[in-house]
Amino acid sequence: MVELSNVSVRYDGRNGNYALENVNLKVHNEKVVVIGPNGSGKTTLLKVLLGLVQADSGQASINGVDVRTIRGETAVSTNLAEVYRLMGNTVRDIIRLYSDLKGSDSGEAEELVYRFGLEATLGKKIHQLSSGEQKMVGNIMSLSFSPSIILMDEPFDNVDQGRRLKLLDIIKKSSADIIINTHEFDLLNRLEDWTLYFIIEGKIFGKFLVSQLKNLYLNRGEVPGCVSVMDTSFGKFSITENSGAVPIAAARNLNSIFDEVA
Amino acid sequence: MIARFYLKSLVSNRALWGWGVGFMVFWLFMGSYIFGFNMTTKIESLEYTSVWFSLIGLISGSIISTTVAYSVYYANSSLAYSFRFTKLKPSAYIFNLMGSTSVVGGIIGAFIIVFTVILFSSRSGYVLLPVYPYLSIAMFLVTGMFMFLLSVVLVIFANNYTGLKSISFIVFIPQLLSYLFGFSELGIPLPSAVVYASPFSDIPRLLYQTYSGNASPLNMSNGTGPLLNPYILIVSLLFWTALLFVLAMFLVRRIKPRSIEEGRQV
Numbered sequence: 001m002v003e004l005s006n007v008s009v010r011y012d013g014r015n016g017n018y019a020l021e022n023v024n025l026k027v028h029n030e031k032v033v034v035i036g037p038n039g040s041g042k043t044t045l046l047k048v049l050l051g052l053v054q055a056d057s058g059q060a061s062i063n064g065v066d067v068r069t070i071r072g073e074t075a076v077s078t079n080l081a082e083v084y085r086l087m088g089n090t091v092r093d094i095i096r097l098y099s100d101l102k103g104s105d106s107g108e109a110e111e112l113v114y115r116f117g118l119e120a121t122l123g124k125k126i127h128q129l130s131s132g133e134q135k136m137v138g139n140i141m142s143l144s145f146s147p148s149i150i151l152m153d154e155p156f157d158n159v160d161q162g163r164r165l166k167l168l169d170i171i172k173k174s175s176a177d178i179i180i181n182t183h184e185f186d187l188l189n190r191l192e193d194w195t196l197y198f199i200i201e202g203k204i205f206g207k208f209l210v211s212q213l214k215n216l217y218l219n220r221g222e223v224p225g226c227v228s229v230m231d232t233s234f235g236k237f238s239i240t241e242n243s244g245a246v247p248i249a250a251a252r253n254l255n256s257i258f259d260e261v262a
Numbered sequence: 263m264i265a266r267f268y269l270k271s272l273v274s275n276r277a278l279w280g281w282g283v284g285f286m287v288f289w290l291f292m293g294s295y296i297f298g299f300n301m302t303t304k305i306e307s308l309e310y311t312s313v314w315f316s317l318i319g320l321i322s323g324s325i326i327s328t329t330v331a332y333s334v335y336y337a338n339s340s341l342a343y344s345f346r347f348t349k350l351k352p353s354a355y356i357f358n359l360m361g362s363t364s365v366v367g368g369i370i371g372a373f374i375i376v377f378t379v380i381l382f383s384s385r386s387g388y389v390l391l392p393v394y395p396y397l398s399i400a401m402f403l404v405t406g407m408f409m410f411l412l413s414v415v416l417v418i419f420a421n422n423y424t425g426l427k428s429i430s431f432i433v434f435i436p437q438l439l440s441y442l443f444g445f446s447e448l449g450i451p452l453p454s455a456v457v458y459a460s461p462f463s464d465i466p467r468l469l470y471q472t473y474s475g476n477a478s479p480l481n482m483s484n485g486t487g488p489l490l491n492p493y494i495l496i497v498s499l500l501f502w503t504a505l506l507f508v509l510a511m512f513l514v515r516r517i518k519p520r521s522i523e524e525g526r527q528v
Contacts, residue, residue, distance in 0.1 A: 051346050052339055052519040067346065076347045082519075083343035085336050086264075087271040100263040101348035 001028040002049060002149060002177065007058035009044055009202075018202040019044040022058070025197070025204060031178045033191060033210060036199035037258065042181035043080075045199065046151045049179075050078055062149065074102045077147035079138035079155055085126065091137055092122040095144075102145035109144035112170070116140070116163055132158035139167060143174065150178045156187060185251055188213060198239075200230050205239070217244020218257055234258070264350065265358035272366045275329055282325040282370050286318045287377045293318075294381040304388040311382040311390045312474035313482055315374070316466035317444045319402065322370055323465065324440035327409035330363055331417045331433035338421050339519040352514045356507070360410045367406020368399050375399075378473075393475030401469050404499065408461060411506035412436055418513040421520055451481040457490065464499040468492060 002025070009020040020041045036042050047053035048060045051067040060067045062076055084094055095113070099106035113119055118140075121133050129137065139155050155171070156164050168190055171178060188196075188210050196213065197206035205228045208216065217240045222229050226238035237258070239248070251257035272278060293314040301307040334341075344350040375398055383390045392398050413436060420432045443462035446452065457463040457480065467478040471492055480487030 047519075051342060070346045072349055072351075073347050074349060078343070078347075080339075080343075082339040084340060086340040086344060087268050087333055087337065088275070089267055089271050093267050093270065097264065097267045098348065101344060101350050103349055 001026070001063055002151075002179065003027075003059075003061045003064075004045070004048065005059045005061075007048055007055045007060055009041075009048060009053055010056050019053075020048065020055075021202045023202070023204050027177050027179060027195075029177060030195050031191070031193075032180070032195045032197065033188065034179060034181050034197045034199050034204070035183065035185070035188070036181075037183055040183075040199045041202040042183070042199055043153050044202075045204075046078065046080070046153050046179065046181060049151055050076075050080070050083070052080075052083070074104075075146070075148040076151070077102075077142045077145065077149070078151040078153070079135070079142035080151075080153055081126065081134050081138045084138065084141055088125055088127075090123050090125055091129070094126070094137075095141070098141060099145055104145035106144075108146075109140055112140045112144060113137075116166060130158075132160065135159055136163060136167075143170060148176050150174065150176045152178065152180045154182055155180060156182065156184060185213075185249070189249075198228075198230070201232050203230070205230055212241070214247075214249045215242050216240070216248045217242075217246060218248050219245040264354070265362045268359050269362040269365055271333070272326075272329065272362060273369070278326065278329045278366075278370075282322045282329070283373050285325075286322045286374055287381075289318055289321075290314060290374070290377050290381050294385040301386060304386075304390075307382070307386040307388050308390050308393075309474055309476075309485060311378060311386075312470045313448075314382070315378045315392070315398075315473045316470040316478075316482075317448075318374055318378070319371065319398075319405065319469040320440050320444050320462065320466045321437070322374055323367060323402070323405040323409045324436040326363060326367055326370065326406060327413040327436035328433050330359075330410050331413035331436075334414055334417045335421065335429055335433065338418075338517055341514065341517045342519040345515075345517075353511060356411075356414070356510055356514060359414075360407050360507075363410035364403045364406035367409070368403045371399055371402025371405075374402075392473040394472045397472040398469065401465070401472055404503070405465050408465070408499065408503045408506065409436060411503060411510050414510040415506050415513060418510070418517055422513065422516060422518045426520055448483045451483070451487065454480055454488070454490065458494050458498050461499050461502040464495045464502075467495050468499070 004023050004025040007020055007023045008018060010016040011019055034042055044053055048055050049067060062070060062073060095109045096106045113122060116136055118133060118136055121129055126134060135158050142150050142152055155167060168187055192211040194210045196208040196210045197204050219238050219240055221236055223238045223240055226240045228239040230237040246257060248257060301310050345352060375392060375395060379391055416432050416435055420429055439462050443460055444466060467490055470478045477489040477492055479485050479489055
């Protein structure tokens with residue numbers, strides 16, 4: 001179980017802008033998509049859960065343990081590349097090292113490397129890979145070693161369409177609790193039974209189901225009967241069901257839809 | 263397993279071989295062929311060779327330290343993650359990587375012994391083998407441990423408590439101290455208390471003794487002054503190593519994940 005309780009994070013200490021503001025989120029036996037524009041706090045949210053960013057207030061916990069004190073919890077994984085830089089080894093060695101550190105077998109990860117056609121990366125160091133290859137290596141690491149909680153930051157960024165679909169298929173089949181951050185809408189229709197949150201300027205809005213997305217509309221201002229209100233620095237927006245100004249599902253990403261409504 | 267992978271990572275590091283061995287061989291060549299080698303007897307030649315060997319040994323160790331410092335710096339987020347979400351414990355990290363660095367120190371030390379023997383013997387006409395080669399290797403192993411712990415302490419302290427803009431200076435502190443102590447001993451004789459107390463003097467003095475077979479004189483540049491007690495040098499070096507070990511254990515448990523991009527900003 002993953003839980004954030006009233007978590008706030010500010011850039012540059014107490015006087016900076018909010019990266020996350022009073023975020024509450026609980027994920028238990030479910031798969032969640034957090035969707036938001038660039039710079040909305042999606043990555044910070046995952047980093048707080050991984051203990052890589054410390055919350056200025058509130059608490060982040062995994063399986064009931066505060067992430068600041070958690071130790072040896074091998075069932076949590078992530079695709080963030082920065083956590084796999086323990087030393088400057090090749091991809092093959094990194095897979096073997098982390099499989100050992102996770103108390104698992106490297107076979108699954110190596111099989112995924114071949115399944116994604118990435119065998120040429122095995123003998124290379126991380127910095128020698130393209131950004132798409134780096135992302136895929138992170139994705140593979142996050143899906144391997146029998147995790148029960150997977151935290152994925154923009155897993156489809158810089159990944160070609162063929163690999164996206166394969167990746168999506170593997171993610172859907174996973175039995176783990178998963179949180180995926182993304183700013184893209186185009187693959188959401190394949191995750192209809194997933195829970196959906198929006199994140200704008202560090203504030204989280206939801207919860208919805210991805211299957212609801214085709215019926216959700218974004219409106220400027222607070223519309224009577226709306227299901228959620230987003231108070232942002234560029235104005236107030238509201239989400240309505242079944243009718244409204246702009247259908248959210250029609251947008252390619254959240255950056256463009258706010259431009260359209262505004 | 264982590265020790266094996268770190269050893270592999272260090273051994274495959276071209277910069278370490280280039281600076282830690284290649285550049286040191288260049289200086290050994292300078293010491294044997296370019297600078298004033300005017301020794302006439304084998305004993306004089308061996309002492310002159312031992313001085314060069316001791317300084318080059320110290321500086322090559324400090325180059326290992328810089329390599330380790332960069333690797334620890336780049337790993338700050340990985341360590342914070344690994345201590346939470348893998349079975350890696352801070353103590354295992356320190357022990358394993360210290361062991362790997364020590365072995366690399368020994369391997370590089372072996373190369374330095376070989377090149378010292380070849381260059382100085384060919385220049386002098388005498389076969390100038392180290393008197394206690396196994397102790398020379400042992401000293402390189404200890405130097406590797408000391409340099410690893412020093413770099414861990416410096417980098418994690420900077421990472422946790424200071425801005426990272428100074429990181430490119432901090433990783434070179436062991437080298438700066440090595441050059442400072444190493445070359446100042448050739449020019450300005452240091453008081454014996456400083457020589458005993460400084461690990462950057464203990465290391466070359468002990469390396470000198472393993473190569474020449476004799477205790478190091480206080481004034482190494484001209485071989486004058488009282489002979490130094492090797493046991494005090496050993497105790498001093500071990501004390502510093504133990505102190506750094508305690509500090510490294512304390513700091514690594516508290517490592518803060520920082521963006522490595524901070525260190526790249528000008």
